[in-house]
Amino acid sequence: MSNESTNCSFFLNLFMLLLLLIFYSADACQRECGGISIPYPFGIGKDCCLEKYYEIECRNTTSRKLVPLLSFINKEVVSISLPSADSHFAYEVSDQERHESFGLVRVKFPITSAGCFNDGKESGGGSKMNFTGSPFFIDRSNSLIAAGCNSKVSLMYIKPKMVGCELSCNTSKDSYSNSIPFVEAGCSSNVLPYSQDQGCPEEIAEETGCNGIGCCQASLPNEPQQVIGIRTENNDGNSTTKVECTVSAFLTDEIYALPKATKTEHLLAKRYATVSLGWVIQTSNRSFLDSLALACKDREDYRNTTNLERKCTCGRITISETSYANCGCTYGYTGNPYVLNGCKDIDECKVKFEYCGKTETCVNFEGGYRCVRDKTKAIMIGAGTGFGVLVLVGGLWWLRKFLIKRRITKRKKKFFKRNGGLLLLQELNTREGYVEKTRVFNSRELEKATENFSENRVLGHGGQGTVYKGMLVDGRTVAVKKSKVIDEDKLQEFINEVVILSQINHRHVVKLLGCCLETEVPMLVYEFIINGNLFKHIHEEESDDYTMLWGMRLRIAVDIAGALSYLHSSASSPIYHRDIKSTNILLDEKYRAKVADFGTSRSVTIDQTHWTTVISGTVGYVDPEYYQSSQYTEKSDVYSFGVILAELITGDKPVIMVQNTQEIVALAEHFRVAMKEKRLTDIIDARIRNDCKPEQVMAVAKVAMKCLSSKGKKRPNMREVFTELERICTSPEDSQVHNRIDEEEEEEEEEEVVTTINRGDSWSISVTAPALSIVASSPSSDVEPLFPRLTW
Secondary structure, rough: OHHHHHHHHHHHHHHHHHHHHHHHHHHHHOOOOOOOOOOOOOOOOOHHOOOOHHHHEEEOOOOEEEEEOOOOOOOEEEEEEEHHHHHOOOOOOOOOOHHHHOEEEEEEOOEEEEEEOOOEEEOOOOOOOEOOOOOEEEEOOOOOEEOOOOEEEEEEEEOOOEEEEEEEEOOOOOHHHHHHHOOOOOOOOOOOOOOOOOOOOOOOOOOEEEOEEEEEEEEEOOOEEEEEEOOOOOOOOOOOOOOOOEEEEEEEOOEEOOOOOOOOOHHHHEEEEEEEEEOOOOOOHHHHHHHHHOOOEEEHHHHHOOOOOEEEEEEEEOOOEEEEEEEEEOOOOOOOOOOOOOOEOOHHHHOOOOOOOOOOEEEEEEEEEEEOOOOHHHHHHHHHHHHHHHHHHHHHHHHHHHHHHHHHHHHHHHHHHHHHHHHHHHOOOOOOOOHHHHHHHHHHHHHOOOOOOOHHHEEOOOEEEEEEEEEEEOOOOOEEEEEOOOOOOHHHHHHHHHHHOOOOOOEEEOOEEEEEOOOOEEEEEEEEEOOEEEHHOOOOOOOOOOOHHHHHHHHHHHHHHHHHHHHOOOOOEEEEOOOHHHHHHHEOOOOOEEEOOOOOHHOOOOOOHHHHOOOOOOOOOOOHHHHHOOOOOOOHHHHHHHHHHHHHHHHHOOOOOOOOEEEEEEEHHHHHHHHHOOOHHHHHOOOOOOOOOHHHHHHHHHHHHHHHHOOOOHOOOHHHHHHHHHHHOOOOOOOOOOOOOOOOHEEEOOOOOOOOOOOOOOOOOOOOOOOEEOOOOOOOOOOOOOOOOOOO
């Protein structure tokens, strides 16, 4: 028993040794000839091939070029390919794809003309291929190609059906494009059985592939063929009669198209056509098949199992009633299945084709691969995508912001030019000593200072615009006056006023810090006065701790008079305010008065309510003489100041209702009547009656009476008024007015002008000055001084 086991083991080892020798000896052979690879079972020489059918002769031609020849048919080899691995791992292979399971050897066959007869004998001979008994067959990748005229070409000895095509052409001298064939009526390329197409009434030029016009082609059946012949006959079906000697028919795996395939002489000049031959392994070679069975798995078993250990598979195929073997590498492997370990693993992760998704990592293993989700890659892709989107959005946002900024900049330049910015710069250059005193703000500064002109920053509204409270970057609190509408005709006047007013430097005049010309309408920037206007404190404050007592009122009157005196006589050019009223008198943190609103903004604005007449000013403050003559002088400001003095003494508004007559009259007229009737104590503000000094009040009242004189020449100028009020304020023990008013004489000389406002009249009839008055000459000297000179 042991001897039998030993013998079996010995023969098995010997068989394996022989198998290895076969494989290694094959690998030791020359595997290349003339640049063409020669894989096993093919080989150069008898000892390097599986059997005689696969023997390759590496022949040296006359041109000293090595050419491989398939020895058993003595044909030149163009290429040798192994069975396609992709076709073997597919469980289902269609008939159209089955040829891809075989190895292919491409060889050159001569192109011969068929159907040419000389003295009754065929000159070129028929074209017949016979591979019966060999492991070769004619692959279906070949086609029948025929060139010529008026002939039919068919393949013989093939199964299961006949294949062929027919030729038709017009070779007359009138043919189009150098005798390129024409389609004739009722003629076309047809695969046998022959038939004629209908509906070809005209000759049509055809310059495409072999479609029957001078050149036709036909495909081979799907089944492998080992014997093929070519038959050529004329169109009447008689192969024995003389056929055009321009007919050439052959098999090839190449593609032919017009015009190269239109003439037989062109094809004959080529001499050869490439034919693809499929090759398999003969089952009569048992030793080789047994060795393959050890290395490869049966294909049917491989298809029915999930065991993928084997790298190659082998199967059986019947060709011409003869059984053959065919092997190939399994899925995931490539190479030569006919040598030991010839099938090598395919690294799918290195090929150009992406087997895995963008967020997955390809991991190769023996015979396959798998896709592993790569969180890092997913994060990187997500981050990259997000960053890209962010950059795109950021770029679009930046572009939009840039375009908006550029448009805003262009608008600012346009407004600056339209609002007289160039004129202002010119004025500043001509006044070099005052350049630093006038500042041109940009719109962004003021927007930031006022929180983009927030409603919470509004100090007040007027007919000409809105005043906002703001804070500059240097910490200064300012008042920004934003006008409503622009009058371009007054731009020059506005620029001059800005320059002049910005030069005014008086502690009781609100300082004009500068302007902004980049907006649709100009904006003016003033110093901010914290305690509001005088009107509010006199007429609206009713608290128990009332602070607007007589002493403060008198000091406010002195401050206002000093400011107006400076404007009228001490400034570089005399300036008339034109709209003196209690709402234009502001009080600082110490309740010191500052004259504001010189009408500068109104010089560049239009307000229909305040332009009903040419008279400028506010009802109750307008000089009656100016109302009659429409001529504004410095004495018009004096009259308006007299009304403010009356307000400070009486606490009444500039227009009041007389209780006895129920008439609405101006405070100035009511005050003058009371003074003439010596009823001053009756009209003194009750809030200051117990605090004031009657002699001071009387002295100030007389100054007010002089200011409220109906004729301007009877009024003092503001310097005289300021001097007298300052004396009254600083010398309380001597409060008698030096100029004693002769009331009787004044009544005879003056024609009284009584301003009466009926109850039915509108309360919005006030007119507002379009601009302050800046004059180059001194006021008229035709005035009556407040203090006459004494003659001795």
